[in-house]
Amino acid sequence: MRTVLVVLFDAVQSLDVTGPTEVFAGAETCRAGSYRVRTASLDGAPVRTSSGLTLVPDGTLAEAPAPHTLLVPGGRGTRRPDPRLTGWLREHGPRADRLVSVCTGALLLARAGLLDGRRATTHWAYCDRLARDHPAVRVDPDPIYVRDGRVSTSAGVTSGIDLSLALVEDDLGREAALTVARHLVVFLRRPGNQAQFSAQLAAQTARREPLREVQQWITERPGEDLRVEALAARARLSPRHFARAFQSETGVTPGRYVDRVRLEHARRLLEDTPDGVAEISRACGYGTPEAMRRAFLRALGAAPAEYRRRFRPAPTH
Known part of the structure; x- marks a missing residue:
């Protein structure tokens, strides 16, 4: 059982949360006992996404179980994040077996010092900012996702689904990932090196x-x-x-x-x-x-x- 902990915060991008969550939940459906998906915010209160949807977390970050995969989504809330969130990521990020960001979630990981010395990507509109504000990060603006050891970063919203499918394929094999992709009616799988833009x-x-x-x-x-x-x-x-x-x-x-x-x-x-x-x-x-x-x-x-x-x-x- 691999616990996937998704970090929630106000003005998060809803698809950054729901896309990967559907992938891991789908994998659990087709192979019971593979994943347990949990969501958490700083104080456990509901968060309002950038599109206006309200998401209710399972609990607080302080009480969340130690995750196998810590997933940090993006959204407008990454621009001026709560310092407590950055501090929590700095402390708990290194403890996760796998650290994943979707879209501008990479900005949060970079603020916490978790991308220093690593190759990473983010949404094309924020690659320059990531490189400028965090020169210790080797920013690659081209691919839809980048995997550097235990840390994986992805570009805009739908690329979080591609990255999650790749992680499921690593964990459970290609057939399991293909089954999930079929249910979601998405390709298995766009390779991570594929350009964000044609x-x-x-x-x-x-x-x-x-x-x-x-x-x-x-x-x-x-x-x-x-x-x-x-x-x-x-x-x-x-x-x-x-x-x-x-x-x-x-x-x-x-x-x-x-x-x-x-x-x-x-x-x-x-x-x-x-x-x-x-x-x-x-x-x-x-x-x-x-x-x-x-x-x-x-x-x-x-x-x-x-x-x-x-x-x-x-x-x-």
Whole structure:
């Protein structure tokens, strides 16, 4: 029996609480005796979430059982937290076998000194703040969750479900996690390294229709000729005018945007298909496996084959 203790506080994000709670409760339903989920606030009083819902905790943090997994959700209440909450986390966080944060819950862990020297992430809108206010934390703004030893941090709300499913898979096996995912009608499972934003969302959408059409063309055809000259011709602009307008309206150069799209597409194929590296490199416009290898090493610090070994889910039998 693993006790999962969820910390509650005023202006908590309700989905940060209920998403992981449903995962662990679902695992307990399909395999009795696996988890006991408990919630607690500082004084045991009900808390009002940022969306206006009221959550009634099981008790106070002082009286809560020592948890196997201590889960800290995010929300507006993390911006100016009660010092007593930070103090409790500082004292009790190191005692948990597993320390987990969802969204801006990472800010609370960082305030308590529990992320110092560790790699961590949070909601994309707060990664800069986390890095600025806590320079001892190695902030990675890209993935939907990061696992560093016994400490796991996740990005925006739904990524807490992805991380919780990964933890259930660690504890009980893939079939148990898959059963929970099916009941919740969610994927099992988005790998933690998956970007918080797709290439299209990370860049701004161009205002002018020809440039928006070019963005869509790039996304749908990463293996095509995507040099500036070819893209400019599609937008019916000169290469110089196109490059300047594209960067002005999207915030990135055409080349950088193409690089992001190709890398994202290649990662997806490595994770989801059995296609060989040579085949994927052609499909994504790299041309050769060596060109794709250089792009992966530059962006991810791992060659394609190593990336696949790390992040492609093991086959089930």
